[in-house]
Amino acid sequence: MSQRNPYSPHTDADRAAMLAAIGAASVDELLGVIPVHARRPRLGAPAGLAELDLFAELSRIASQDRPAGSGPFFLGAGVYRRYIPAAVPLLAARGEFLTAYTPYQPEVSQGTLQAIWEYQSLVADLLAMDVSNASLYDGSTAVAEAALLAVRATGRHRVVVSHDVHPHHRAILRTYSRGPDIEIVEVPDTKALIAAAPGSAGLITANPSFFGTLVDMRAVSEAAHAAGALAIASIEPVSCALLEPPGACGIDVAVGDGQPLGIPMTFGGPYVGIMATTSVLVRQMPGRIVGATQDSNGTRGFVNTLQTREQHIRREKATSNICTNEAVYAIHAAVYLALLGPHGLRSVAARSVAQAHALAARLAAFPGCRVTNDGDFFSEFTLATPLHATELRDALLADDITAGYPLGHDFPERKNELLIACTELTTDDDITALVEGIRARVGAGAPAGASR
Amino acid sequence: MTKRFPESGATTAEPALEPLLTELARSVRGNGHVAASDGASRIPARFARTVPLGLPELAEQQVVRHFTHLAQLNYSVDTGFYPLGSCTMKYNPKINDRVAGLPGFADMHPLQPDADTQGALRLIYELERLLGGITGFPAISLQPAAGAHAEFTAILMFKAYHAARGDTKRRRVIVPDSAHGTNPSSAAMCGFEVTTVRSDARGNVDLAALEDTLGDDVVGMMLTNPNTLGLFEERLEEVIAAVHRHGGLMYGDGANMNALLGIARPGDLGFDVIHLNLHKTFSTPHGAGGPGAGPVCANDKLAPFLPVPFVVRDGDTYRLSEDRPQSVGRVRAFHGNYGVLVRAYTYIRNLGEEGLRACGEDAILAANYLLSRLRGAYDLAYDRPCMHEFVLTAAAQKKAGASALDIAKALIDEGFHPPTVYFPLIVPEALMIEPTETEPKETLDAFADALVRIADRVKTDPAAVHDAPRNAPLRRLDEVAAARRPRLHWRA
Amino acid sequence: MTSTIPDELRYSKEHEWVRLDGDTATIGITHFAQEQLGDVVFVELPEKGASVRQFSSFGVVESVKAASDVYAPLSGEVVERNVKVIESPELVNSAPYADGWLLKVRVADKGELNTLLSATDYRAHIGESGGSGGD
Structure with a gap:
């Protein structure tokens, strides 16, 4: 048999030996359970391309675009088109990070776990929040998860969001609200947001706003807290270097997109969804969280922790269904912040x-x-x-x-x-x-x- | 107890493999990445940062060494065999990363006008059609960011479909007891109740139990096929027919699609909607936990409810459209995890029709071969030909004094990444092994030898297995202490 | 083994125990339940003044890999929750019938006690349902 998959290591002799060990004459003998009418369909995919031709073909497609630069x-x-220091992709996209998966076995995943724990620490410092999670998909879904968090934490069902929040993020809120019993109310500005606080689970603002305007997050958090609601802010992480961060403005849940922290724009993703909150709300957070501990020799190490919040344990009662996240881009963000x-x-x-x-x-x-x-x-x-x-x-x-x-x-x-x-x-x-x-x-x- | 790191000059308060960034930090450092400016003076005092910006200051070489050391503490596909069941840790061709880094993809802003993004849009359009051919579905959205995100999207589509027909009494989603936790969790996020249906003695959905729970309040069923036992549902078409008979819809969790590449198409098997995990089946790197991408593939009945926007082709040009009035809406900003889409597209064009089919065949071959090598040493949860993965039970070993977790840790000392353990939940002491199609027979043999050796050791010296790993960067970690007194930040 | 199921207590099928002292019931989870759960890392309990209903969930006891709802064996009003167990969840493992208690409840209807299991019944119950506790 010719080598149809360029990445297959098997010789014809290997395949024959494996089949002999199984006791089958061909792979087809293993497929008896598949309905005959559906077996071995045509896929309609073109013939494969060798790497050189492949790169030329993909370069041709890419050349039909006008890159931002x-x-x-x-x-x-x-x-945002920002400068990405040379060391960021060279470190964060090393094969040992890039081709590992979720650190289920901490003894052989300390690289990922410490890097993510440091990401959490760096993000919490930048935002002046108590704790960050290990990442969500992006800024838009982080806003939606924050709304769901507010509903869980308060037992109320109405979440109010101002037009200062990115229109795509508001669209995603509307989509998510089709699932559970929650109501999304959209208001034009901070004044209307504050006025809508009574009875709500959460108020969502953004700083800077979608329009780039500086927004008084303190006024939002004071109104939210007076009404027993959570204050949620979507932030742009680089701006926190100069602006009073959400944690210093009474914000309960800070979210944002980590794209500006050393991640290429890549036509919309993948990025990294930031979520940070207070110690009080940590058990309401969606997504993975890494914690520090020790091994049996007393050496410092890191593990996924507080996992009972998550879908693989709590199933339908989990804080979110998220499993795969954006870990390698969280590591990009950590390298970026460490370098700068x-x-x-x-x-x-x-x-x-x-x-x-x-x-x-x-x-x-x-x-x-x-x-x-x-x-x-x-x-x-x-x-x-x-x-x-x-x-x-x-x-x-x-x-x-x-x-x-x-x-x-x-x-x-x-x-x-x-x-x-x-x-x-x-x-x-x-x-x-x-x-x-x-x-x-x-x-x-x-x-x-x-x-x- | 402190540890000193001669190469960095750092000391840590407790013994550690690598200092923290804060332990490496210097108090002063001159260089900035950008020339100085008067920008900070433009920020009005009432908005300006007053709390300290407590990030560590480090020289570039310190940062490089730190993250290089951390990378070296990781096990990865690039390091060695990683048979993590249900995760498809196959080789990730490097050309895919190079292509994703081309300026025509990486340096593209998602809100550039269509005229400037023709290549980017074309790739979306063509990838949708390729995935449609591979899965047997006419309509696809590439927007969901991961498998779980796709599940949520699909169940929202089910909700919208029933609502559009005025059928609002449906409240329950059926999930097998072998399902991933994301399935019930996604159903709950859509506001539905979850009904669990048990598996039968051959590892299939128990058809009688399913019939008993079906009714006109059922939204649909979420089914992974091959299931999490690595087994193709023997009565799949009867299961689907039963759900359909009660007006329910059939969702296929595509976590295990690698087994079906070129072998069978879920669309031909009767599913209404499925998702794909591009980071599994189409070999985009798993990224230490992500990103993934979770395209949702729908039949004609469910296509009107797919997310917006989508790419339309007019002659030779491509444009974004939101003209899908029954859509559930956007599920993610912009166009999904585009960089992952580029890698998957590159992979499909690289392998082509025959290469994809060879993946499916070789994945099944490798799993059945490894199974044949291990059958004597461990008990099988369900002894019949598997697809791309199989599940052993270490229940007998557990009685002898070493659990599935112990065996997993012993594999680390043998130089391998452990398989998935304690999942699926219906198998006691489960070891779920997925070798994938890219591992040489020599590696499969070495892994089988190691597992057999461990099984023998369990018989003679289970305490030694319980003590593993000894040769990893760390011994077993205290997860109880981590959860009781969470240290989630370097200030803690 | 008998000491792990004290004779003077009443039990629920969900593995809670109750000790009635006048109008006040002290509630906890059994030795069997804590053993099934493993090392307890987190306990969530209702505030004083909250009302609990018989056989309804009032809180959560978690280990690293499992979260278990706790059900009220009797209805009533919470007069005290064990603050020590919230700070030191390991008390549930080390002293499930003593310092590891969870709630004190002012009982609304003592008749509910008759619907609970005796030590003998509970012993038979966990004999039958072996591994059902704790997930």
């Missing part, structure tokens, strides 16, 4: 803020253009122009500029607004390119002086 790039809206440290992370956040504020100031000077954030913003802002935002974006693509996210798709009344993000990768030249591009489209006059 190919021009000035201002698209954010929950996913407090100074490095602050410098990344500060640079992003500085570039966004410089850009916003220049764009707001154009006639008919204004920054529409309802308060101070961080590294992302909303710009209203006289033009339809989708048309403006598409026009700027002709200059190789990806200008931002048109708000009209999610907020039909804001179809002239563009959500524009800067990161530490945004250069002064990028800013100038966008400023000039928008100047040309909104019909503003020539620059008064030099390009800056």
